[in-house]
Amino acid sequence: MPEVVQSLSIGQVAERTGLSVHALRFYEREGILANPVRRGPGGRRFYSEDDVEWLRLCIILRASGMPLPAIRQYTELVRQGSGTxxxxxxxxxxxxxxxxxxxxxxxxxxxxxxxxxxxxxxxxxxxxxxxxxxxxxxxxxxxxx
Structure with a gap:
């Protein structure tokens, strides 16, 4: 039986992570999200629980002083998968x-x-x-x- 992925709106993700909608869009533009943001009808963004967990990690890295370029580099390595x-x-x-x-x-x-x-x-x-x-x-x- 395939796993059901819950779709969360950008507002729901903002509420759950404490990031603003603007910050979420910025993270997407900057390549900080590990997975591409899915789009629904009309171009609305939809996120998964994995996206929320990834964002929570990024928030901790950022709060601890990791610069965005380093977070972006880490994200790229994660995207590349095994071997990095x-x-x-x-x-x-x-x-x-x-x-x-x-x-x-x-x-x-x-x-x-x-x-x-x-x-x-x-x-x-x-x-x-x-x-x-x-x-x-x-x-x-x-x-x-």
Missing amino acids: EEERLTLLRRHRENVIAQIDKLTHCLDLITFKVGVYEDHLEHGPVEHMCGASSLPEHAERD
């Missing part, structure tokens, strides 16, 4: 390293902010502290820009 796994792995490993670097930088920022919150909380509880805004009030490991 090594290239896909390389691309994802490279992106993972970028995300780790972002997390490290944000962790340093959070450390500094947490320290400064503590300084101001102490100030409000115990009175003024010398050099509240200067570099001498930074934690030892914080970058001094």
Whole structure:
């Protein structure tokens, strides 16, 4: 028995993914969708559950800082199918390293902010502290820009 593929309208996909209709059309034009968008009578776009899952992956990749050209490259490799796994792995490993670097930088920022919150909380509880805004009030490991 053939599998029944549920057809979703562009509005339904927008609602389920959090992307705007405009963004969905943009992703289609940019070659970000793994499968060609099907068209119904009158040219209306129809999507499948697989399309929604692919878009959710793309949203995560984009939110993690992967540039659109890299997502497009990954999409092309997926479209090519078997035999491109090594290239896909390389691309994802490279992106993972970028995300780790972002997390490290944000962790340093959070450390500094947490320290400064503590300084101001102490100030409000115990009175003024010398050099509240200067570099001498930074934690030892914080970058001094």
